[in-house]
Amino acid sequence: MIVMKFGGTSVGGKQAIERTIGIVRGRLSQRPVVVVSAMSKVTDFLYTVYDAIDSADSSLLEERLRELRARHLSVVNELISGPLWREEAASRVEALTASITMSSSMASVISKGEYLSSNIIVCAMNSLGIRAAWLDARSYMVTDEDALKGEPDFDEICRRAPKEIDAAFSGQDVVVTQGFVGISKNGTETVLGRGGSDFSASITGMAVDADVIEIWTDVDGVRSADPRKVPATRCIPKISFEEAFELFGNAAFDVDRNGKRKSLLSRISDFMTKKAKKPVIDENLCVRCGVCVSNCPVPGKAIDFVNGRESAPQYDY
Ligand code: ASP
Ligand code: MG
Numbered sequence: 001m002i003v004m005k006f007g008g009t010s011v012g013g014k015q016a017i018e019r020t021i022g023i024v025r026g027r028l029s030q031r032p033v034v035v036v037s038a039m040s041k042v043t044d045f046l047y048t049v050y051d052a053i054d055s056a057d058s059s060l061l062e063e064r065l066r067e068l069r070a071r072h073l074s075v076v077n078e079l080i081s082g083p084l085w086r087e088e089a090a091s092r093v094e095a096l097t098a099s100i101t102m103s104s105s106m107a108s109v110i111s112k113g114e115y116l117s118s119n120i121i122v123c124a125m126n127s128l129g130i131r132a133a134w135l136d137a138r139s140y141m142v143t144d145e146d147a148l149k150g151e152p153d154f155d156e157i158c159r160r161a162p163k164e165i166d167a168a169f170s171g172q173d174v175v176v177t178q179g180f181v182g183i184s185k186n187g188t189e190t191v192l193g194r195g196g197s198d199f200s201a202s203i204t205g206m207a208v209d210a211d212v213i214e215i216w217t218d219v220d221g222v223r224s225a226d227p228r229k230v231p232a233t234r235c236i237p238k239i240s241f242e243e244a245f246e247l248f249g250n251a252a253f254d255v256d257r258n259g260k261r262k263s264l265l266s267r268i269s270d271f272m273t274k275k276a277k278k279p280v281i282d283e284n285l286c287v288r289c290g291v292c293v294s295n296c297p298v299p300g301k302a303i304d305f306v307n308g309r310e311s312a313p314q315y316d317y
Helices: 014-025 042-054 058-079 083-098 106-110 112-127 154-169 197-207 241-248
Strands: 002-006 032-036 132-134 174-178 181-184 189-191 212-217 238-240 265-270 280-282
Touching (some): 002 014, 014 112, 112 132
Parallel strands (some): 132 174
Antiparallel strands (some): 181 189
């Protein structure tokens, strides 16, 4: 089994989704679990949907939901040509947008982007002859009660994920699920924090003991900064354990199987060029300058994405 994570730009519209489906099609023999983000900019937009709820403005909520529905329906109509699956996808989009009401919690609202994108992708795959199952990540992604930055309960996830994912695979070629979303033991909807889909993919890969975890994004490898904001970025061939930990969390590592830390993250691939790199995670590398072993000359942090998970390179909002 392998885990393939696709970020917001990789699922942002007809062409991107077709490309994503093509990449997944090439991996069917490896039993891919596909973890998707919301379409680009959708999570940001969902915050404005929640603002309408927060300010008790029901007509504003209606207006924003109309916009949300329209954006997703236009992708459905462009992407899916077979009427059966197109109608199926459209009705899922309708139901998901209608499920946002004046009493929805913030975590519930901002997680809808992943539910929308994953449903559209599953319908598109099926219409293209790929037997794809949709799996609610909340069937296994158990967190604590922190609704907006849930801390995963690894033991519980490891108990549930293999069963749920195996069951979803029965008679299917691929399982599509959501990044970012979680559920607390008490049944409260949670999310893992902004940019949390990479983390979701790592956790899922760990829990099913995946052969490979692939992060498909806008860059090959880990870069020194967001290339959309900084003109010249460099690829960082080696990152420290702390950096890798902040980016991908504990789940990127096989921590306890042999008492040794081994990176599970197999590669980071550029969605457009399909170039891929596996960052080497070096436990002894300096977090600040990336070179020295002691007496670091660099004050503060030299690599500017290493400020915690939220500020990890975010190419797909
Ligand atoms: N959609 C979520 C966000 O924008 C999670 C992710 O894309 O990783 O933060
Ligand atoms: Mg991301």
